[in-house]
Amino acid sequence: MTVQTVDAPPTPAGQTGETRPGRRHRRDRTGIAYLFLSPWVCGALLLTVGPMLASLYLSFTDYDLFTSPSWVGFDNYRRLFSDDSRFLSSARVTATYVLFSVPLKLAAALVVAMLLNRPRRGQGFYRSAFYAPSLLGTGVALALVWRALFTDGGTVDSITGLVGWDTGGWINEPAYAIWVLVILAVWQFGAPMVIFLAGLKQIPQDLYDAAAVDGAGRWRTFRSVTLPMLSPIILFNLVLETIHAFQAFTPAFVVSGGRGGPSNSTLFYTLYLYERGFVQFRMGYASAMAWLLLLAVGLVTAVFFATSRRWVFYSGEAK
Amino acid sequence: MTTARERLKAIAWQALMVLLVLLLLYPVIWLLTASVKPADEILSSLSPVPSRLVPENYRTALDGVAGISVWRFFGNSVLVSVGAVVGNLISCSLAAYAFGRLRFRLRGPLFAFTLLTIMLPYHVVLIPQYTIFKQLDLVGSFWPLILPKLLATDAFFIFLMVQFIRGLPRELDEAAEIDGCGPVLTFRHIILPLLKPALITTTIFTFIWTWNDFFSQLIYLSDPESYTLPLALRLFVDQTSQSAYGPMFAMSVLSILPVLCFFLAFQRYLVQGIATSGLKG
Secondary structure (H helix, E strand, O other), X not given: OOOOOOOOOOOOOOOOOOOXXXXXXXXXXXXXXXXXXXXXXXXXXXXXHHHHHHHHHHOOEEOOOOOOOEEOOOHHHHHHHHOOHHHHHHHHHHHHHHHHHHHHHHHHHHHHHHHHOOOOOOHHHHHHHHHHHHHHOOOHHHHHHHHHHOOOOOHHHHHHHHOOOOOOXXXXXXXXXXXXXXXXXXXXXXXXXXXXXXXXXXXXXXXXXXXXXXXXXXXXXXXXXXXHHHHHHHHHHHHHHHHHHHOOOHHHHHHOOOOOOOOOOOOOHHHHHHHHHHHOOOHHHHHHHHHHHHHHHHHHHHHHHXXXXXXXXXXXXXX | OHHHHHHHHHHHHHHHHHHHHHHHHHXXXXXXXXXXXXXXXXXXXXXXXXXXXXXXXXXXXHXXXXXXXXXHHHHHHHHHHHHXXXXXXXXXXXXXXXXXXXXOOOHHHHHHHHHHHHOOOOHHHXXXXXXXXXXXXXXXXXXXXXXXXXXXXXXXXXXXXXXXXXXXXXHHHHHHHHOOOOHHHHHHHHHHHHOHHHHHHHHHHHHHHHHHOOHHHHHHOOOHHHOOHHHHHHHHHHHOOHHHHHHHHHHHHHHHHHHHHHHHHHHHHHHHHHHHHHHOO
């Protein structure tokens, strides 16, 4: 059962707030509504909109937190792109991380959700068990475990050693260190999986029956029924996970001991931003980085939504 | 014939699931056993079973870091997390009632703005927020971690509660209105009691996410006396050598224990909460 919120038709000015008898009509509650919203309004202005504009301004200044900011125009941005190799490599590392961790995580989530989506005993238990890493994995503790698992002589090194591959510890190898973090991200596929699973349950059985009558095989059914019906949820998960991945910080900080090594291979964008802003107190520079991050996240999200017209199917849509 | 095949399929499915669970929970099991292993066995040994139990790991871990007991860090983490929970419950339910039920000017644009802030990277507001809290002389205290929650900046939970409120039958509000209840009384006596499942979901997620949070705590807390568990853990790692792996993982276990308990107690709410919030978009 769904209860739709039906807004009252627009009333001419001066009539708002009047309840006409015999007609369902919702009164304008602007006064009392803003009373309920007062904490939210304070937060939105003082902690969101205000700071956003302030950091945009700061990104054009030199600011060290202790003396007042001095205007430098586009210097920060220019320096970021022309002579800051650490910045460029941090952008590259984060792009790699997003590019691999998000699709792999979502693929794992979808595959396991489809495996799990059948009326078998233990389904609820497995669902919870698969979800557990999403809650535990974001903290410092599991990042420490990852560091130990992938260190020289650690579990992974010992296992690969059995087939004669002495890795020297993935966390010490610039070529492999990023994969330690990607694996840690993919391990937490439970959250999108739960959302996929709920979506799968809402696909009407008739569609599958019809596909079976038409003689569609398993792959064909997946391509023509499951994927289109699930596409709004894929978009939702894709946007959410991408935004999260861009902002990942704790795993890289813990695994690399806060430095982003070896050879900047785990220097996430946020890690470098932290270093500039809160270790070196170059707040103007860090603000410029924050705004570039916002632009990147906004751009990627915009691309998802712009292309979604082609690949997201909303049922009920005449097509 | 078909039933035999069906049974075989069911068994194969169960086997696959059990295998997957073991694989996924391996790091957690590894952590639990490492916390009671002798130091020299932690890294190299593939066997999850310790050759002998070393409860001293926990004794060392409880001693804490820099002369500060682990219970202090634990208490700090609890304080920050509970403060965040209280803040979110109050501010988000108030805002969600306004967005979900009341008709007011600018509702559409303001709600759209709220949804957009879910996607806003924290870093864009971080530095000015830090400056504000520094000027208020609150850096180093827990306020920078709790105050934003009291001001409903966790838009995700507003969204979750609005979705929930929109699913409640409107007849209840109308009946209350006929009985003479204004919005305040309707909120207090009709909406709030019915909102309970969403409030529980909010409580659990806020608690766990704040408990696990590292970045903002790293930025705002500088005095070891006010360190939370994640910060203490990091300090511990920085200050000790490899030989202290045992106590380090004992402390790690202590730091995930509340999350683990929350999860075991409320897993149904967690799974349902995340599914509904994601779907009804």
